[in-house]
Amino acid sequence: ETGVTQTPRHLVMGMTNKKSLKCEQHLGHNAMYWYKQSAKKPLELMFVYSLEERVENNSVPSRFSPECPNSSHLFLHLHTLQPEDSALYLCASSQGRAGFQETQYFGPGTRLLVL
Amino acid sequence: DQQVKQNSPSLSVQEGRISILNCDYTNSMFDYFLWYKKYPAEGPTFLISISSIKDKNEDGRFTVFLNKSAKHLSLHIVPSQPGDSAVYFCAASTSGTYKYIFGTGTRLKVLA
Numbered sequence: 001e002t003g004v005t006q007t008p009r010h011l012v013m014g015m016t017n018k019k020s021l022k023c024e025q026h027l028g029h030n031a032m033y034w035y036k037q038s039a040k041k042p043l044e045l046m047f048v049y050s051l052e053e054r055v056e057n058n059s060v061p062s063r064f065s066p067e068c069p070n071s072s073h074l075f076l077h078l079h080t081l082q083p084e085d086s087a088l089y090l091c092a093s094s095q096g097r098a099g100f101q102e103t104q105y106f107g108p109g110t111r112l113l114v115l
Numbered sequence: 116d117q118q119v120k121q122n123s124p125s126l127s128v129q130e131g132r133i134s135i136l137n138c139d140y141t142n143s144m145f146d147y148f149l150w151y152k153k154y155p156a157e158g159p160t161f162l163i164s165i166s167s168i169k170d171k172n173e174d175g176r177f178t179v180f181l182n183k184s185a186k187h188l189s190l191h192i193v194p195s196q197p198g199d200s201a202v203y204f205c206a207a208s209t210s211g212t213y214k215y216i217f218g219t220g221t222r223l224k225v226l227a
Contacts, residue, residue: 004158031213042117042217043159043204056213090158100210101147101166106158 003027004107006091012113013081021076021110023091030096031055032074033104034066037088049074050096071096081114088112118142119207121218129226134192136221138205141186145207145216150179150190153202153220162203163190195225 004025013019025032034046048056049068063085065077074091090109094102120139128134136150146167151159165172165179165188172179178191192199202222206215 006158033213040219042119042219043206043215045214048213050213092158094213101164101208102213103149103161103164104215105161106151108156108158 004091004093004105006089006107006110008110009108010111010113012115013078014115015081015083017081018077018079020078021089021091021112023074023076023107025072025074025091025093025105025107027093027105029093029105030071031094031102032068032071033092033094034074034076035090035092035106037090037109039087043090046076078112081112083114086112086114117219118145119205119216119218121203121205121221123221124219125222125224127224127226128195130197131194134190134195134199134223134225136190136192136203136205136223138188138190138218139186140188140207140216142207142209142216143186144209146210147208148179148181148188149206149208149215150177151204151206152199153204159204192223195223197225197227199223200225 031050035043046060047066067075088109091107092104094104149164150162153159181188202220204220205218
């Protein structure tokens with residue numbers, strides 16, 4: 001496997017469910033990101049981890065809970081979501097040079113539908 | 116307040132001609148700019164970037180121009196090919212932060 005992978009690619013969940021999105025990067029990077037892309041809106045940064053430490057939390061509701069056990073893996077734990085949380089969730093990684101002109105590389109995304 | 120704007124939601128160009136995609140920004144602290152391409156059901160793919168110390172960067176058929184005084188950047192694709200049909204996003208960041216601000220994207224259609 002190369003690049004950034006995400007599983008599952010599609011997810012349908014009820015508002016009372018608990019699920020997790022997984023991201024893995026094979027690029028040797030030190031920083032990982034979660035983004036949300038809703039229809040007709042720009043990509044919105046949710047969380048950033050650098051060397052397993054959270055360095056950005058963009059006022060995301062607590063029903064989204066990130067976890068970064070090591071620099072290659074990133075999870076997004078979901079619980080009691082709302083229908084408006086339906087979106088494409090993208091993971092990205094970058095070298096982690098303290099945010100200096102970094103290029104982020106994206107995974108294919110997880111298309112989430114909350115019923 | 117949207118700091119990065121792509122005012123054209125779509126663009127159609129004949130194969131072999133030049134495609135010009137535009138992006139405007141408002142934050143003068145941005146010093147690194149990127150273009151990404153996105154196909155349906157895939158994540159954005161990095162295309163080309165430019166630092167604010169430059170006004171042009173070229174990579175094959177793709178050239179990015181930066182006009183700092185106008186807070187404007189553009190992506191030129193020459194010659195355009197049908198495989199270039201995708202949504203193109205510009206993004207901007209400030210050194211010392213991990214935050215990218217993305218535009219809403221422009222859908223390019225290259226007609227054969």
